[in-house]
Amino acid sequence: MTDTLERFQQAIVEGDADESTALAQAIVEEGRATPDDICEQLSRAMDTVGGRYETGEYFIPEMLRSADAVERAMAVLEPYLFQQEHDQSGIVVMGTVKGDIHNIGKNIIISALKAAGYQVHDLGVNVSTDKFINAVRETGADLLLLSAFTTSTKPALLDILARLEEEGLRSDIKVISGGASHSEKFAEEVGVDGFATDVKSTLAVCRRMMEA
Ligand code: B12
Incomplete structure (x- = not known):
């Protein structure tokens, strides 16, 4: 160093x-x-x-x-x-889930995604399920990225996934989660499609999901 x-x-x-x-x-x-x-x-x-x-x-x-x-x-x-690339890689909705106000990691991921050519809709922090669902519907997003930094956010994540299902949107979108205190096991229990821990692995999982 x-x-x-x-x-x-x-x-x-x-x-x-x-x-x-x-x-x-x-x-x-x-x-x-x-x-x-x-x-x-x-x-x-x-x-x-x-x-x-x-x-x-x-x-x-x-x-x-x-x-x-x-x-x-x-x-x-x-x-x-984050060096700017110009190709359009996909549409992303991202926010920190309800009850959680951490935003540093979310903002870093958003900068990296924008530089990689994604169109990113940043919903901010402490975002309600309704706001996520409306944004997914209005933007026609390919990927929904959920930041969750405290373990007490599990019910909020489960609620978002249940609502996507109820609204008939779940099969049209890939859901990826991440954030401090967030393990692969936690992501599996919640039932998201992908999970990542840093900028590099997030860009890789987004690319994989876009190709799937
Ligand atoms: C700074 C900080 C705060 C600041 C946040 C300021 C801000 N503007 O964000 C403040 C002071 C507000 C705060 C408050 C609290 N905090 Co806090 N906080 C932290 C701290 C020290 C750093 C977080 C951070 O910025 N890390 C640096 C960034 C770069 O890393 P990152 O967030 O992990 O993001 C990376 C990855 O996770 C990933 N990533 C991020 N988002 C996403 C999303 C997706 C989809 C993907 C794929 C990847 C991804 O990529 C990022 C870049 O590499 C952490 C400890 C830690 N080690 O992280 C505790 C920590 C998260 N906080 C904690 C706690 C307990 C709290 C409070 C409950 C404290 C309290 N008693 O009030 C409150 C909760 C407030 C709330 N309702 O949210 C605990 C959570 C424990 C747990 N198991 O739930 C931690 C782990 C501290 C600890 N060791 O106890 N906190």
Whole structure:
């Protein structure tokens, strides 16, 4: 890992948005770190933050400061991380499910999908089942991507799948889920078509589902 990347990770853990943004600029100027390296460091930093929250060293305000440090840095990093391709790959509806307000991972996936040529409809966070169903119907989406970061979101995911079935939409769309605290077992229990853990695996599963 380069020294700049290491300091970048540290700035996020410390919730120093000025420093993380300046270091993001330095990373872009140096041009040495690969997009995968950067995404990995960013996730590691947030894992450290989550770990400190679990042990009682950090509280909500510290998590929010770190989230802000990522968001501001992402504004600088986005064009470097995700090079624009121009082909139309498919229509995606994406949002964080009801009861959940985490959005960093969702926003990163959306940037990557847009750069890969998908038309993405971002419904935001704490999205109700009705809003997902309406968006799927109105956009004629090929893929529905559901972010769920806390394990208590299981009923919300099950509700969305049940409603897709009830409304006769389930066979027309592939449903993919992901997010922190989300395991393959969890995804299987919910009954989605696909699951992924990071940018690379998400793009791969989307491509596979589009070809199916
Ligand atoms: C930052 C943070 C917050 C911030 C969120 C700010 C924001 N703007 O998003 C705030 C402070 C608001 C917050 C609140 C809470 N949080 Co919180 N939070 C985190 C933390 C530290 C980082 C999340 C993050 O941004 N990670 C970095 C990104 C890049 O990774 P990611 O989100 O996993 O996304 C990647 C992949 O998952 C994937 N992905 C994401 N979405 C999707 C979707 C699809 C379809 C696919 C295929 C892939 C995919 O790709 C992304 C890019 O690689 C995590 C710990 C952690 N290690 O993740 C806890 C964590 C998720 N939070 C947790 C908890 C408990 C809470 C609270 C309940 C705390 C409380 N007592 O109030 C509340 C819940 C609020 C709510 N109703 O949602 C727990 C969840 C535990 C569980 N098992 O359910 C965690 C795991 C912390 C912990 N270790 O205890 N949190």
